Amino acid sequence: MGKELLNSEDEEITDEDIAERIKDRIKGKKDFEPEDEEILKLNTVRKTLYQLYSERLAQFRRIRDKSTGWFIYYWWGEFDLIEELLLEKKKLIQEKLRDRFHYEKENYFFSCENCEENKIKYTFEEAFELNFRCTECGGQLVAEENEDVLDFLKKRIIQNQNIIFSTKKNKE
Ligand SMILES: [Zn+2]
Numbered sequence: 818m819g820k821e822l823l824n825s826e827d828e829e830i831t832d833e834d835i836a837e838r839i840k841d842r843i844k845g846k847k848d849f850e851p852e853d854e855e856i857l858k859l860n861t862v863r864k865t866l867y868q869l870y871s872e873r874l875a876q877f878r879r880i881r882d883k884s885t886g887w888f889i890y891y892w893w894g895e896f897d898l899i900e901e902l903l904l905e906k907k908k909l910i911q912e913k914l915r916d917r918f919h920y921e922k923e924n925y926f927f928s929c930e931n932c933e934e935n936k937i938k939y940t941f942e943e944a945f946e947l948n949f950r951c952t953e954c955g956g957q958l959v960a961e962e963n964e965d966v967l968d969f970l971k972k973r974i975i976q977n978q979n980i981i982f983s984t985k986k987n988k989e
Pocket of ligand 1: 932955
């Protein structure tokens with residue numbers, strides 16, 4: 818769908834045109850999958866276009882056909898916004914990772930020394946309330962090392978920082 822919008826960048830295209838073009842593109846291909854049948858439906862094309870529209874990746878204008886009285890929708894892609902949207906998402910993930918990092922860093926966690934599976938993590942306050950006794954087996958709750966978690970989060974934060982988006986490559 819995105820391909821058709823990009824290919825028709827300099828002209829106006831209706832949802833019907835897009836459905837037709839996808840049909841032409843898929844026709845005769847060896848790897849024709851049953852789910853491709855679904856893509857061919859005009860309703861599916863429209864649904865996907867509205868999805869792109871709600872994600873701010875496509876725009877349309879509509880014109881009433883004088884002879885039929887029906888609306889004709891002309892669509893175009895707004896893929897320049899992708900980079901902006903991805904940057905927004907990156908920022909959000911970065912914040913979440915940092916919040917989690919600080920949370921892990923500032924909290925001691927306790928877990929049961931007997932329970933092997935489905936270990937429940939308790940904060941200090943929770944463990945204190947329970948007199949440091951496991952709610953499952955009555956075993957002792959001991960402080961947990963979370964160095965591994967902190968290391969993992971640190972790596973993810975750096976990974977996330979190093980992501981560079983290039984939408985130009987996708988436009989080819
Ligand atoms: Zn236990």
